[in-house]
Amino acid sequence: xxxxxxxxxxxxxxxxxxxxxxxxxxxxxxxxxxxxxxxxxxxxxxxxxxxxxxxxxxxxxxxxxxxxxxxxxxxxxxxxxxxxxxxxxxxxxxxxxxxxxxxxxxxxxxxxxxxxxxxxxxxxxxxxxxxxxxxxxxxxxxxxxxxxxxxxxxxxxxxxxxxxxxxxxxxxxxxxxxxxxxxxxxxxxxxxxxxxxxxxxxxxxxxxxxxxxxxxxxxxxxxxxxxxxxxxxxxxxxxxxxxxxxxxxxxxxxxxxxxxxxxxxxxxxxxxxxxxxxxxxxxxxxxxxxxxxxxxxxxxxxxxxxxxxxxxxxxxxxxxxxxxxxxxxxxxxxxxxxxxxxxxxxxxxxxxxxxxxxxxxxxxxxxxxxxxxxxxxxxxxxxxxxxxxxxxxxxxxxxxxxxxxxxxxxxxxxxxxxxxxxxxxxxxxxxxxxxxxxxxxxxxxxxxxxxxxxxxxxxxxxxxxxxxxxxxxxxxxxxxxxxxxxxxxxxxxxxxxxxxxxxxxxxxxxxxxxxxxxxxxxxxxxxxxxxxxxxxxxxxxxxxxxxxxxxxxxxxxxxxxxxxxxxxxxxxxxxxxxxxxxxxxxxxxxxxxxxxxxxxxxxxxxxxxxxxxxxxxxxxxxxxxxxxxxxxxxxxxxxxxxxxxxxxxxxxxxxxxxxxxxxxxxxxxxxxxxxxxxxxxxxxxxxxxxxxxxxxxxxxxxxxxxxxxxxx
Amino acid sequence: xxxxxxxxxxxxxxxxxxxxxxxxxxxxxxxxxxxxxxxxxxxxxxxxxxxxxxxxxxxxxxxxxxxxxxxxxxxxxxxxxxxxxxxxxxxxxxxxxxxxxxxxxxxxxxxxxxxxxxxxxxxxxxxxxxxxxxxxxxxxxxxxxxxxxxxxxxxxxxxxxxxxxxxxxxxxxxxxxxxxxx
Numbered sequence: 001x002x003x004x005x006x007x008x009x010x011x012x013x014x015x016x017x018x019x020x021x022x023x024x025x026x027x028x029x030x031x032x033x034x035x036x037x038x039x040x041x042x043x044x045x046x047x048x049x050x051x052x053x054x055x056x057x058x059x060x061x062x063x064x065x066x067x068x069x070x071x072x073x074x075x076x077x078x079x080x081x082x083x084x085x086x087x088x089x090x091x092x093x094x095x096x097x098x099x100x101x102x103x104x105x106x107x108x109x110x111x112x113x114x115x116x117x118x119x120x121x122x123x124x125x126x127x128x129x130x131x132x133x134x135x136x137x138x139x140x141x142x143x144x145x146x147x148x149x150x151x152x153x154x155x156x157x158x159x160x161x162x163x164x165x166x167x168x169x170x171x172x173x174x175x176x177x178x179x180x181x182x183x184x185x186x187x188x189x190x191x192x193x194x195x196x197x198x199x200x201x202x203x204x205x206x207x208x209x210x211x212x213x214x215x216x217x218x219x220x221x222x223x224x225x226x227x228x229x230x231x232x233x234x235x236x237x238x239x240x241x242x243x244x245x246x247x248x249x250x251x252x253x254x255x256x257x258x259x260x261x262x263x264x265x266x267x268x269x270x271x272x273x274x275x276x277x278x279x280x281x282x283x284x285x286x287x288x289x290x291x292x293x294x295x296x297x298x299x300x301x302x303x304x305x306x307x308x309x310x311x312x313x314x315x316x317x318x319x320x321x322x323x324x325x326x327x328x329x330x331x332x333x334x335x336x337x338x339x340x341x342x343x344x345x346x347x348x349x350x351x352x353x354x355x356x357x358x359x360x361x362x363x364x365x366x367x368x369x370x371x372x373x374x375x376x377x378x379x380x381x382x383x384x385x386x387x388x389x390x391x392x393x394x395x396x397x398x399x400x401x402x403x404x405x406x407x408x409x410x411x412x413x414x415x416x417x418x419x420x421x422x423x424x425x426x427x428x429x430x431x432x433x434x435x436x437x438x439x440x441x442x443x444x445x446x447x448x449x450x451x452x453x454x455x456x457x458x459x460x461x462x463x464x465x466x467x468x469x470x471x472x473x474x475x476x477x478x479x480x481x482x483x484x485x486x487x488x489x490x491x492x493x494x495x496x497x498x499x500x501x502x503x504x505x506x507x508x509x510x511x512x513x514x515x516x517x518x519x520x521x522x523x524x525x526x527x528x529x530x531x532x533x534x535x536x537x538x539x540x541x542x543x544x545x546x547x548x549x550x551x552x553x554x555x556x557x558x559x560x561x562x563x564x565x566x567x568x569x570x571x572x573x574x575x576x577x578x579x580x581x582x583x584x585x586x587x588x589x590x591x592x593x594x595x596x597x598x599x600x601x602x603x604x605x606x607x608x609x610x611x612x613x614x615x616x617x618x619x620x621x622x623x624x625x626x627x628x629x630x631x632x633x634x635x636x637x638x639x640x641x642x643x644x645x646x647x648x649x650x651x652x653x654x655x656x657x658x659x660x661x662x663x664x665x666x667x668x669x670x671x672x673x674x675x676x677x678x679x680x681x682x683x684x685x686x687x688x689x690x691x692x693x694x695x696x697x698x699x700x701x702x703x704x705x706x707x708x709x710x711x712x
Numbered sequence: 713x714x715x716x717x718x719x720x721x722x723x724x725x726x727x728x729x730x731x732x733x734x735x736x737x738x739x740x741x742x743x744x745x746x747x748x749x750x751x752x753x754x755x756x757x758x759x760x761x762x763x764x765x766x767x768x769x770x771x772x773x774x775x776x777x778x779x780x781x782x783x784x785x786x787x788x789x790x791x792x793x794x795x796x797x798x799x800x801x802x803x804x805x806x807x808x809x810x811x812x813x814x815x816x817x818x819x820x821x822x823x824x825x826x827x828x829x830x831x832x833x834x835x836x837x838x839x840x841x842x843x844x845x846x847x848x849x850x851x852x853x854x855x856x857x858x859x860x861x862x863x864x865x866x867x868x869x870x871x872x873x874x875x876x877x878x879x880x881x882x883x884x885x886x887x888x889x890x891x892x893x894x
Contacts, residue, residue, distance in 0.1 A: 005844060008881055039885070046888035053887045054855055 006033075011040045015047065099172045103132050103179060119182060130167060131180040157219040162212035164245040183243040185232030189303055191240065193352045199363055202304045202353070203394050205233070208242040210297055210391035216244075217290040217387060224288065226296035227275045228303065274309040275299045278329040278378045291380040294390055298375025298383070301394075305364055306336040307349040310376065329378070336372050337364035367403050374405035494531050497522045501538055516545030520560055527563060532570035539564040553591045555598075558584050562602060569609065578609035597633055597640070600626045604644055616654045623648040637675035642668055716772040716784075723783040731783050738784065739791035741768045746795050765792055765857045782867040786849075789857035796856065797834040800827035836889045840882065846870075847878045851886070854879065 004012070010029045014022045022044065030037035097105045103120040109131065120132040156166055169178030186194075188209070192202050209231055216223060223230075225246065232243045277295035279288060303309045310333030334342070341361045343349060350357040371393050377383045384390040384404075393404045501522050504515050523538030539560055546557035565580035585602040592599050603626045607619040627644045634641055645668040652661030672683035716737050722730035745764050765788045769781075804827045833855075841848035846868060853864040865875035 007844070008877070011881060011884075012877070042888040042892060043881075043884040046884050046891060049891075050884055050887045054851070054883050056854075056858065 007036055007039050010036060011043055014040055014044060099132055099134070099177055100168075100170055103130065103177075105132065120179075122179075129182045131164075131182045132177055133180065134172075134177045157221060158216055160212055160215040162208050162242045162244055163215065164243050180245070181243075183232050183234050183245055185234035185243055187228040188231045188233050188242070188300070189228040191233040192304060196352055196354045198354045199305055199360070199368070200398065203301075203398055205240060205242065206297075206301055206304060207391045207394055209244065209300065210387040210394070212242060212244045213293050213297060214387040214391070217293065222288060222290055223293050223296070225275070226293055226300060228300065231300065274311055276328050277380070279380060289380070290386065291383050294375055294383050294385075294387055295377075295380070297387060297390055298372055301375065302333075302336050302339075302372050305368060305372065306339045307343060307345065307352075308339070310334065310339065332378075333373075333376060335364075335369040337361050337369050340364060367397050367405070370405040371397060371403055494526060494529050494534070497526050497529075497531075498534055501534070512545050513549050516542045516549070517556075519545070520556070520563075523560075523567070524563055527567050527570070532567045535567040536564065536571065539567055553587060555591075558587050558591070558598075561587075562605065565605060565609075569612075574609070574612055578606070578613060581606040581609050595629050595633060597630065600630045600633070600644075601640070604647070608647075611651060611654075616651050620648070620651055620655055620657075623651060637671055639676065642672050642675070646672075720781070720783055731787070734783060734787045735791060738768065738772070738787040739794065741772055742788065742791045743795050745771075746799070763858075765789070785853060785857050785859060785863070786867050789849075789852040789859070792856040793834065793837075793852055797830060800830040800834075803827040804831060832890055832893070833886070836886050836893070839889065840885055844882070844885070847882045847885075850875060850878050851882045 010026070013029065014025055017025055026037050026040060030040070095105055095107060099105065099120065102124050103122055105118045105120050106129070107119050109117050109119050116134055118132045118134065120130050122128050122130050159165070164183050165181040167179045167181060169176070185191075188205065191197075192205065197205070213223060213226065223244070226244075230244060230246045232245060233240045234243050235241070275296045277288075277292040279292060299309050311327055311331070333339075340346060340349065346357050346361075350360045353360055355363065371390075374393075375383055375390055384393065389404075396403050501519065504518055504522075519538045520542035523535045523542060526532075526538065527535035543557060543560035543564055546554055546560055550557055561580055561584040565577050565584065568580060569577035581602060585599070585606045588596065588599040588602050603622050607622040607626070610616070610619040610622070623644060627641070627648055630638070630641045630644055636642075645664060649661045649665035649668060652658070652664065669683070672680065676683050716734065719730045719734045719737070723734060742764060745767055765785070768788060769784060772784075837848055837851055840851070850864050850868060853859045853867055854861070859867070861875050861879055862872045864879075865872040868875065870878075
């Protein structure tokens with residue numbers, strides 16, 4: 001695509017937005033470029049009035065250019081055709097009109113982008129019904145004629161039982177027409193639904209569609225507009241026969257036809273959005289090949305199986321043209337089985353497919369999903385090479401052979417997964433990192449404590465076992481399954497962590513401390529994932545081990561107690577949580593000193609428990625002290641300092657010191673914004689902690705709402 | 713007129729000088745045609761630029777076709793612009809004693825129909841060319857040589873879709889420019 005100038009890019013992007021969203025977009029896109037913004041705003045303002053400014057008037061012979069020797073021979077329609085544009089709309093287009101002396105129009109059967117299709121009676125040389133396509137009057141004659149010519153030539157090249165034949169063509173009163181085999185058929189999707197065909201029957205019907213398209217491809221013709229209404233099923237001797245019709249936007253690859261089929265005026269987008277391939281969804285869709293049809297076939301199969309195309313027209317209708325194109329180009333469609341399982345109409349879709357809902361989604365999963373998704377790859381080099389290749393894989397599925405399509409490779413999937421789920425991946429990586437640290441820490445600890453002669457050997461063995469355990473957590477943890485099979489990644493992780501925890505009970509590491517450390521890490525991870533009950537079990541064990549092996553005043557032991565307190569608090573075991581936090585606060589104050597950051601964290605945890613116990617008045621002094629000390633230790637803009645401040649501000653409101661609370665809240669908010677940026681969770685937390693906006697609840701929620709605790 | 717044919721062939725083969733030499737020849741021919749036409753028409757009648765360009769083509773080259781025709785149209789569009797705008801300037805100078813009247817707002821849509829409008833458009837197009845030279849060329853081809861979007865696209869060596877987008881952009885830019893000049 002020819003590169004856009006900045007003004008062009010910004011203008012078209014802004015024009016595609018609803019007017020209300022434009023100022024914000026322009027402010028963003030033209031930051032520091034007032035001149036650019038001015039130009040674009042001026043143009044947007046002119047849009048409603050521009051009308052046909054500078055456009056050649058349709059009635060003057062502006063299209064007399066058709067008189068010029070054309071670069072390619074379009075002599076069939078030649079100069080006379082130029083006058084076709086001035087033809088009055090609809091002339092000769094009514095029932096009873098006789099075209100070219102032998103086709104009597106009977107009734108209109110379709111209205112296409114560039115003409116109407118009529119059922120007509122042919123009188124000579126044989127009497128039969130045919131379909132006559134008449135070019136719409138009043139369209140840009142050159143463009144339409146070129147396309148029409150392309151269509152005629154393209155169709156003439158093809159001879160296949162599944163492609164509607166072209167019988168005749170020419171000019172009638174300066175208007176081009178052509179005559180096609182009349183297909184008495186219904187769209188393939190409709191046929192399948194009415195007959196309640198099973199997925200297998202649908203697949204069997206789909207294969208000849210691919211073969212028809214393959215035939216066209218071999219003749220150098222790309223259909224470019226494959227969709228259900230162009231793929232008809234007609235009954236011949238009660239047997240369903242596929243008939244692909246309307247190569248209306250067909251383009252012969254590499255032939256002289258190329259030039260004639262690309263210009264559809266502004267936008268130049270040819271095709272039907274739901275069936276349009278990503279490479280077609282650009283403003284410069286010259287670069288289309290047979291694989292674009294493979295994509296559209298994929299959409300067709302998708303719809304046959306799942307009941308609607310991957311991007312339904314209802315979804316797309318809400319969007320502007322540019323947005324539609326972006327979706328087609330960039331958004332990963334859901335798999336057919338996923339689409340189906342989330343469809344409201346699943347029961348009726350299943351009924352139409354003569355299959356139980358559950359069975360149906362199960363049937364689509366795996367191979368059929370893969371086959372369809374392979375055809376729908378954004379990158380066409382990853383699609384089936386040919387329509388036949390696509391058909392062959394469908395046939396392999398039908399005959400129970402292994403299909404060529406397969407879930408994308410691990411690396412590829414991982415890449416796509418990361419693109420889709422940045423947040424989740426970051427979280428998972430953190431867990432992984434924590435576990436890795438666990439192993440390193442474990443081995444380090446081992447190395448230090450094991451003074452025996454077999455030290456090296458034991459270390460190697462334990463390392464191997466830790467790694468084995470770690471591997472069991474991540475083994476076949478397929479990110480790609482996250483949305484399709486095993487539920488959210490969070491759930492999968494939790495399950496694996498639990499399994500690892502069970503494994504640990506058998507003491508596979510041979511060293512209680514190493515086991516304790518793994519339990520501790522698994523406990524913290526599960527707590528972070530929201531599985532507090534599992535966390536309580538693990539953290540209690542870890543605490544016991546640490547206290548026994550390392551003493552109650554050991555830092556690891558105190559960490560375990562603190563997290564155990566958090567886990568109990570999450571489970572609303574208020575008394576136990578308060579006791580644990582008071583305990584760890586006392587220990588840390590004694591061991592680390594009252595000003596140590598860890599002590600201050602505990603002090604705030606304890607204060608939180610007091611607030612839950614309806615004692616906010618007791619909590620406030622603890623928090624005030626903690627705030628002062630933490631400010632002294634880490635500075636005013638430290639995230640934890642800001643957290644204490646916003647929690648305190650909120651609590652002050654609750655104990656009747658509203659003014660102070662408001663003041664502290666405003667100050668904290670300003671600091672958070674300046675230090676962390678407006679979108680940082682802490683800033684948002686600070687904003688929502690303003691006493692004015694936050695009604696006091698005696699039980700502040702743990703993970704959301706006004707009260708926030710430090711994250712584990 | 714074998715000169716023009718030869719120059720076009722050379723230009724098509726990539727000879728820049730040939731393309732440059734083409735302009736005066738095309739300009740001369742167009743100017744002669746335009747003068748004859750203007751003398752024959754009633755005053756106030758606007759020239760049909762498209763018809764003139766095509767007539768010039770037939771006179772200079774005949775009805776043969778070859779690759780170089782794009783260069784002809786590029787030159788013809790530029791020549792035609794000069795001829796029309798020069799003529800318009802002369803007319804406005806005579807009519808207003810040198811004081812040019814700005815086209816009123818409601819006449820922008822018919823800017824090409826009056827000498828004043830044409831001069832305004834020419835000036836706006838020059839300003840447009842300073843920021844968007846390719847798109848200004850497209851306007852020249854469309855407006856002064858009567859080419860269709862697809863034909864102009866071929867001359868500019870871009871896809872028809874790109875040309876269509878440019879055309880939309882150019883129309884709005886120029887319209888806004890003329891409107892805001894009021």
